[in-house]
Amino acid sequence: MARVTVQDHDLVVTIEGLDKLWALKSSLTIPLRNVRGATVDPGIVKQSKGIRAPGTHLPGVITAGTFHQEGERIFWDVRDAAKAVVIELADERYARLVVEVDDPRVTVALIESATRGS
Amino acid sequence: MGRTRQFDEDTVVRAAVELFATRAYDGISVDDLVTHLGVHRNSLYKTFGSKKGLYLVALRRHADDHVRPLAEALGSAADLEQAARLITAAPLDLLLVSAVERAPYDPEVAEVVARAFGDLDRALAGLLPDALASAFTAALLGVRLRARATGPSTEDLAGALAHRLGE
Numbered sequence: 001m002a003r004v005t006v007q008d009h010d011l012v013v014t015i016e017g018l019d020k021l022w023a024l025k026s027s028l029t030i031p032l033r034n035v036r037g038a039t040v041d042p043g044i045v046k047q048s049k050g051i052r053a054p055g056t057h058l059p060g061v062i063t064a065g066t067f068h069q070e071g072e073r074i075f076w077d078v079r080d081a082a083k084a085v086v087i088e089l090a091d092e093r094y095a096r097l098v099v100e101v102d103d104p105r106v107t108v109a110l111i112e113s114a115t116r117g118s
Numbered sequence: 119m120g121r122t123r124q125f126d127e128d129t130v131v132r133a134a135v136e137l138f139a140t141r142a143y144d145g146i147s148v149d150d151l152v153t154h155l156g157v158h159r160n161s162l163y164k165t166f167g168s169k170k171g172l173y174l175v176a177l178r179r180h181a182d183d184h185v186r187p188l189a190e191a192l193g194s195a196a197d198l199e200q201a202a203r204l205i206t207a208a209p210l211d212l213l214l215v216s217a218v219e220r221a222p223y224d225p226e227v228a229e230v231v232a233r234a235f236g237d238l239d240r241a242l243a244g245l246l247p248d249a250l251a252s253a254f255t256a257a258l259l260g261v262r263l264r265a266r267a268t269g270p271s272t273e274d275l276a277g278a279l280a281h282r283l284g285e
């Protein structure tokens with residue numbers, strides 16, 4: 001589970017609880033100008049995730065860490081597919097983040113309002 | 119974005135205009151987009167940033183492809199009855215769905231919808247004074263909404279309104 005907040009001009013994604021261990025990361029800070037959008041996407045968990053390095057992938061249990069696919073680096077932290085949100089980035093280490101959040105619609109609305117007009 | 123896209127963006131956006139016109143925004147999942155638009159998930163995110171990004175591109179495309187030509191045709195309509203026929207016949211489903219469903223909650227969608235309505239109002243400047251032009255287009259878009267719900271017999275309503283206003 002991740003907590004997504006906006007602090008000044010940054011989007012801060014904090015990885016909570018034991019997921020920190022599986023994902024090998026405790027937080028990510030992304031300038032809002034590098035955030036292209038966010039989407040509620042429960043279906044993404046079913047698609048191929050590419051090659052994991054480094055991180056944890058127990059199919060059906062948890063997908064966490066850095067994955068490489070089609071030349072892109074993607075960060076995952078998802079246990080419950082129903083709560084997956086995709087955050088698309090530009091000019092960042094990761095092309096996109098796929099994270100589980102408490103309330104996907106609220107998170108997407110937060111990101112859309114924080115990045116509006118940018 | 120120097121990399122060659124593995125799909126035809128134009129075709130995808132036109133298909134999105136059709137799909138987003140069929141039901142509520144939240145009722146269309148990314149799975150639906152991937153299935154109906156024939157584009158890979160990663161390409162979709164890479165190109166449009168998000169579902170919302172694709173929606174905005176599709177709505178703007180709808181305004182360019184369908185609302186602008188309608189406004190041009192209205193600008194040279196001979197009378198209100200012809201104008202009414204043009205408005206009731208034009209493909210405006212995405213504009214109507216957006217106005218009802220997304221615009222109240224999304225300022226960027228509201229902006230595109232407001233501009234489209236304004237274009238239609240102004241196109242009638244030769245036939246009606248400003249306030250009446252807005253009332254006329256609003257009534258005809260209402261006729262379109264009714265037709266979406268109860269079937270396509272809108273000719274009479276639109277014709278009667280045009281006839282009465284044109285007297």
